[in-house]
Amino acid sequence: MNIAVILKQVPDTEAVVKPDPAKPGAILETDIKFILNTYDEYAVEEAVRIVEKTGGEAVGVCIGPERAEAAIRSALAMGLSRALWVSEPDAVSADVITQAKVLAAAIKTLSPGLVLCGREMIDTQEDAIASAAAQFLDMPQVLNAAKITIDGEKAVVLREVESASLEIEAKLPAVISCGKGLNEPRYPNLMSIKKAKNKEIKKLTLAELGLQAGPAKARIAALEAPAPRAKGVRVEGEVASMVAQGVDWLMKVAKVV
Amino acid sequence: MAGILVWVETFNGELRKASREALGAGQKFADHQKVSLDAVVFNAGPAALAELGSMGLRKLFTVSGESFAKYSSEGYCAAVAEAGLKSGADVYLACASSLGRDLTGRLAAKLDAALATDVTEILWDKTPLSVRRPVYSGKLLAQTELLASCKVLSLRPNVFAPAQTRTGAVETVALTLADVKIRAQVQKAVAAAQGVLDVTEAEIIVSGGRGVGGPDGFKVIEGLAHTLNAAVGASRAAVDAGWIPYAHQVGQTGKVVSPVLYIACGISGAIQHFAGMGSSKFIVAVNIDKEAPIMAKADFAIVGDLFKVVPVLQQELAKARAK
Numbered sequence: 001m002n003i004a005v006i007l008k009q010v011p012d013t014e015a016v017v018k019p020d021p022a023k024p025g026a027i028l029e030t031d032i033k034f035i036l037n038t039y040d041e042y043a044v045e046e047a048v049r050i051v052e053k054t055g056g057e058a059v060g061v062c063i064g065p066e067r068a069e070a071a072i073r074s075a076l077a078m079g080l081s082r083a084l085w086v087s088e089p090d091a092v093s094a095d096v097i098t099q100a101k102v103l104a105a106a107i108k109t110l111s112p113g114l115v116l117c118g119r120e121m122i123d124t125q126e127d128a129i130a131s132a133a134a135q136f137l138d139m140p141q142v143l144n145a146a147k148i149t150i151d152g153e154k155a156v157v158l159r160e161v162e163s164a165s166l167e168i169e170a171k172l173p174a175v176i177s178c179g180k181g182l183n184e185p186r187y188p189n190l191m192s193i194k195k196a197k198n199k200e201i202k203k204l205t206l207a208e209l210g211l212q213a214g215p216a217k218a219r220i221a222a223l224e225a226p227a228p229r230a231k232g233v234r235v236e237g238e239v240a241s242m243v244a245q246g247v248d249w250l251m252k253v254a255k256v257v
Numbered sequence: 258m259a260g261i262l263v264w265v266e267t268f269n270g271e272l273r274k275a276s277r278e279a280l281g282a283g284q285k286f287a288d289h290q291k292v293s294l295d296a297v298v299f300n301a302g303p304a305a306l307a308e309l310g311s312m313g314l315r316k317l318f319t320v321s322g323e324s325f326a327k328y329s330s331e332g333y334c335a336a337v338a339e340a341g342l343k344s345g346a347d348v349y350l351a352c353a354s355s356l357g358r359d360l361t362g363r364l365a366a367k368l369d370a371a372l373a374t375d376v377t378e379i380l381w382d383k384t385p386l387s388v389r390r391p392v393y394s395g396k397l398l399a400q401t402e403l404l405a406s407c408k409v410l411s412l413r414p415n416v417f418a419p420a421q422t423r424t425g426a427v428e429t430v431a432l433t434l435a436d437v438k439i440r441a442q443v444q445k446a447v448a449a450a451q452g453v454l455d456v457t458e459a460e461i462i463v464s465g466g467r468g469v470g471g472p473d474g475f476k477v478i479e480g481l482a483h484t485l486n487a488a489v490g491a492s493r494a495a496v497d498a499g500w501i502p503y504a505h506q507v508g509q510t511g512k513v514v515s516p517v518l519y520i521a522c523g524i525s526g527a528i529q530h531f532a533g534m535g536s537s538k539f540i541v542a543v544n545i546d547k548e549a550p551i552m553a554k555a556d557f558a559i560v561g562d563l564f565k566v567v568p569v570l571q572q573e574l575a576k577a578r579a580k
Contacts, residue, residue, distance in 0.1 A: 131362030140441035161355035162455040170441035217405035218371040232556040254539040
């Protein structure tokens with residue numbers, strides 16, 4: 001089975017991000033370490049494991065600027081065989097629905113039996129790529145998978161929602177977004193990293209995908225730092241006294257008790 | 258703007274709290290834009306229907322039947338789109354629950370709409386319609402303009418005020434859909450234990466971290482949670498150590514929560530944890546280490562051993578509640 005894996009490059013979770021005053025909606029990229037989106041690692045790992053079992057190939061599909069090559073290479077080092085990459089600014093800066101449409105068009109060229117992606121992009125905190133791409137690909141979707149079992153023409157997926165764990169059967173091809181706990185992503189060894197340097201990354205333009213840049217459906221007008229929290233109260237010393245002050249505060253200030 | 262349609266999520270036939278909030282945002286929206294407010298609900302029980310009948314809705318689209326007995330992305334998306342067509346709505350609101358998030362992405366793609374997920378603020382006075390939503394693990398807020406004529410929004414639970422009771426008769430429209438293609442279907446649903454509150458929906462969360470020391474340590478956390486009718490949360494460290502299931506994890510790789518009160522016990526408050534609970538209205542921290550990052554962010558910080566502080570806190574709160 002061939003598997004398409006959606007990839008994105010994002011700032012490291014520890015990164016201190018600041019709005020770029022010159023570019024509304026963008027962050028200052030100096031001193032930022034970029035990584036493969038944390039959840040994409042689960043998707044890559046799962047794809048590689050399935051292909052190791054069933055044959056076929058696992059191919060990365062990425063929208064991202066020039067710097068994104070590093071993230072694509074790290075996914076290739078984990079075992080993807082090659083990747084498709086759209087780096088046109090019109091696609092890179094597009095809203096999530098437009099990006100899903102571009103990704104779907106690129107994925108279609110692979111005729112995959114399964115499409116995997118991370119549960120969420122940790123930069124934009126966006127988790128709609130899977131469901132939007134599924135709609136454009138006319139495939140079913142399952143989000144935030146904790147376990148995937150491929151069983152012939154279908155995938156059996158476990159996921160959690162607020163009040164229940166669900167077992168969902170999805171007819172293949174399907175789009176599945178991958179969450180924590182699905183697997184333990186591998187650390188590529190030196191040999192794999194070296195091999196990844198020679199794997200094919202094919203750039204695609206919107207025109208080659210039969211698309212053209214349209215008006216933006218949504219755009220980030222500004223990035224703002226959240227209002228700082230007011231300075232709090234701190235108590236130290238005797239447990240009884242601290243608790244008494246705590247209860248008083250909970251009743252009078254927080255008013256929740 | 259032409260009209261608003263709210264997707265109402267039910268659980269065991271009753272409205273979800275987060276859906277009452279989406280309806281509340283819908284009321285405010287409709288008042289502000291002077292447009293109609295409609296809703297679509299699946300498998301609503303009598304109590305839910307009665308409640309939806311007193312919210313000042315213009316139309317209530319009801320969906321039931323075998324194809325819709327269980328949630329499916331494709332079935333629900335088709336039905337909500339059909340309701341939207343009949344309603345004439347161009348703004349779709351949903352709660353950003355697991356299923357709300359599942360639905361809205363597909364719906365926005367189907368409608369070629371502008372999508373904003375996990376919205377924490379609607380900027381009522383901006384044109385074009387703009388919202389705020391957290392990005393970069395909550396380190397920044399994005400002010401997003403929704404430019405397409407059709408807009409789909411999912412709203413973060415516990416942030417928006419619930420719907421008010423309003424007078425006026427609602428017109429109920431039963432939707433029937435033929436030939437819905439459903440290729441992903443829930444086969445089994447194992448419900449969480451009775452009385453176990455999910456962290457994303459709780460008003461109060463009592464959370465434990467590395468300082469809890471082991472699975473037995475969580476009994477102290479559960480004790481306080483029980484007294485406060487709170488949900489039990491956990492940091493990644495506690496979940497990775499296997500002390501408590503992943504469903505309880507709050508943070509960047511867990512759940513994002515916005516309770517009124519978050520009590521962090523033995524949690525250092527790494528940036529990834531803060532990403533999941535930083536929008537809590539009040540934060541209380543109990544930590545033996547006064548230099549822990551959480552202590553600087555807490556509204557009320559107790560420097561002390563959680564095993565000594567938390568049981569006494571539970572006892573005193575129980576007394577205060579009984580008064």
